[in-house]
Amino acid sequence: MNSVKTYTLFTDHDIYLFKEGKHYKLYDKFGAHSVQKDEIQGVYFSVWAPNAKKVSVIGNFNNWNHKDHILFPRWDGSGIWEGFIADLSWGTLYKYAIETARGKILEKSDPYALSWEQNIQAASLVSTTWYDWNDKEWMQNRWKRNSLKAPLSVYELHIASWMRNENDPERLLNYREIAEKLVPYIKKMEFTHVEFMPVMEYPYDPSWGYQITGFFAATSRFGSPQDLMFLIDELHQNDIGVILDWVPSHFPGDANGLHRFDGSYLYEHEDPRKGFHPDWKSYIFNYGRNEVKSFLISNAMFWLERYHADGLRVDAVTSMLHLDYSRNEGEWEPNIHGGNVNLEAKTFLQEFNTAVYKEFGDNIITIAEESSDFPLLTKPVHDGGVGFGMKWMMGWMHDTLDYFKVDPIERKFHHHKLTFASMYMYNENYMMPLSHDEVVHGKASLIYKMFGDEWQKFANLRALYVYMFTHPGAKLLFMGDEFGQTKEWDFRKSLDWQLLVYPVHKGLQQLVKELNHLYRHETAFYENQFNHYGFEWVQADDLDNSVYIYLRKGEKKDDVCMVILNLTPRVIDYKIGVAAGSHWEVIFNSDDEQYAGSGVKADIFNEQYEDYMGHQKSISINLPPLAGIILKRKDKKYKQNRIKNHKR
Known part of the structure; x- marks a missing residue:
């Protein structure tokens, strides 16, 4: 019966x-x-x-x-x-x-x-997502924190390996235990957001969460749905935003999952040229099937609504948009126009972005992990764009890491790897990622990507971070990179927090904290981070000295910072042309002893009214070795504005 x-x-x-x-x-x-x-x-x-x-x-x-x-x-x-x-x-x-x-x-x-x-x-x-939230103030005002005119500094982490039980390293901390440790740490380090690698249910630990079976389920490895909500709630109550990795690109072939769900190709595309991913041995959603689009967009809405997520970082967008992604000739079928764009996937992403922004407005952000030059990714759908809020700046990441691996003697031959991003940095709304993908699979940790002995490696990484945090665009740093994790990331183990007993690691951590503080409080670094007015080269072509100088500008006329990078191990006395009537002070030096630098002072020792570099005035400054220096205009009118901004 x-x-x-x-x-x-x-x-x-x-x-x-x-x-x-x-x-x-x-x-x-x-x-x-x-x-x-x-x-x-x-x-x-x-x-x-x-x-x-x-x-x-x-x-x-x-x-x-x-x-x-x-x-x-x-x-x-x-x-x-x-x-x-x-x-x-x-x-x-x-x-x-x-x-x-x-x-x-x-x-x-x-x-x-x-x-x-x-x-x-x-x-x-049989479960519930009922939870008594306490983040009303954050939710009402988060549009200010997620705005393109706000500082956005993201700490990316993998919950299972960020930190484990001190007495039992094999035991995973649950969501509530993570909250107890993570919230004060993020607050101390002054990151604006955290990004969690996938928290949706997944069966296979080595997939890091990217092979999802339970798209609507918070993984029970770390507790209940309410436990994850507690973690997000605690972050919000401490003014920290939460971005979730979201994977609408593929799913595994587990017998109890979506694959051949009713005996047919239901969620995946039947044609393996469109429905099977050769690299990941997983299955690709059928973006042309309406019921599948409803499933996926509902899933995005679910995490934004029920879990109060402030954004979704969409994984593997390049693989979604390109029919020939990771396929040889003859292994893919062109679209109706003879091209390699997956038109159904593009339409799906446009509908996804349109739907979530219509529902949540500027309260949330969608971010594309996309490594090609696919056009108009962050432009509005009504203008022919795909509609994302931001895109990972993968070209910047590759060029920057390639440059810092090079012996300073040879850097003049690679000089424009660091200037090239300025040719396209306003084509999209970019986030600069130094993500988990760069510290696994034999790629080495960030500190060991740097050239030189220990002193040079840390000096190079400090300078790289100055370059990153002062460059236009949002920032993303993977866990452990803030203190110079020496081993490659291992999803089975905690980060090596014991390294912080060493001054070079503690100093690097302090530098990242201070850079976050500068980025958040100096409006010149974020008010115009996505438009042309916010950046100006002062010196882009000094190949012989490997010196780079640029201005960052806020909305007020005199809201200006100057960034100087000396990427050789020599101390240099350097002359710079500046605007007539401007006065400058050094507000940051990555070679300072508090960051475990060599302690060489960056002093402005001469100001002259003369025609120099197209300006009517020059200043001379002592540049420490392998260092990033930040100067601030200190005109009387601007100094008052600066004090006001720091009190906000």
Whole structure:
């Protein structure tokens, strides 16, 4: 006897939107929902399996018997199966037993489940995302923190390996324990945001979370949905934004996951040239299928709404947009125009960005991890763009790291690796990433990418950070890079926090903290970080000295900082042309002893009124070795503005 009763949460309009690819809150309908029917408490289940012969709910309440609780197919051709089971409660374990067209029984976890088991069976749990939030003030004002005119300095971290239990390194800290450690650390270091590598449920630890099976479930490795919400809530209450990695590009072939969900190619594209990723051995979503678009955009909405995320960093956008990504000739099929752009994926990303920005406005940010020169990625959809808020500046990252690996004697031959970004830095809204991808798989940690002995390596990295934090664009630094983690990142271990007993590591950490402070409080570094007015070269061509000089400018006329990079190990007396009537003071020196530098002072020792470098005045300054120096205009009028800004 079937113990399932008829019930539905879907209206005719829901079904219409679902089929059109325009239903963006499917998590309110699909999955397992605690409801009352005829004054009896129970759970309503619904799942999309249009090619199934039969679908039943199996679980610990019926000994996993697929004959007892059979769902009803909807009459409207939507492919949805649904029904009500009485007397079930939170914590019930369940799956869907799906009989395929060929009579095979598949046991699938719920694509919309809010929690999953942590074992090889990985059943779904009847769960809830109810939480009593305490971040009202942050949510009301976060548009100011997520604005393109605000400083955005992101600390990227992997929860399982940021920090572990001191007494038992094998034990993972849970979300609440992480909150206790992470919140004061981020606050002390003055990062504006954290970015969590994927927190959605994933079965395979070495995937770092990028092979997701439970797209609507916070991974239970670290606790419950409410525990993750507590972590985000604590960050928000301390004025720290939260960006989540989001992976709409592919999914693994686990037997209980989305692959061949009802025995057919349902979520993935049937053609392996579009539906299988050769590098990751995973499956690519069918972006041309409306129901799949509804699933993915609903998933984005879910994390932004239910978990109060302030942004989504969209993983592997390049692989989504290019039909020939990681494929040889003959292994991909051109689009209808004969090109290599996946037009369905581009349309999906445009619809995704349009939907989330319409729902949340400037309260949130979408960020594309995209390594090609795909045009108009951060331009509005109505202007032909893809609609992202920001894009990772991968070209800047590669050129910068390549440069700092070079012996200073040879740097004059590579000089314009550091100037080239200024040729395109306003084509998109860029975020400069020094991410996890740069410190794994034999690439070496950041400190060991630097040239030279220990002193030179740390001096080079300090100078690189000055360049990064004063360059136009938002910033992203991977965990451990702020103190010079020496080993490559290992997802199985904690960061080497014990390195902070050494002055060079402690000094580097202090430098990053101070650079965050300068970036956040000197408006010249962020007010115009995405428009041409905010940057001006003073000296871009001094190859022989490997010296770079540029201005950063805020919205007020006299709100100007000058950045000088001396990227040789020589102390140089350097002459610079400046505006008539301007006066300057040194406000930052990466060679200072407090950062474990050599302590060479950066003194302005001569000011002359003369025609020099196209200006009517010059200053001479002592440049410490392998150092970044920041100067500030100190005109009387501007000094008052600076004091006011620092008191904000």
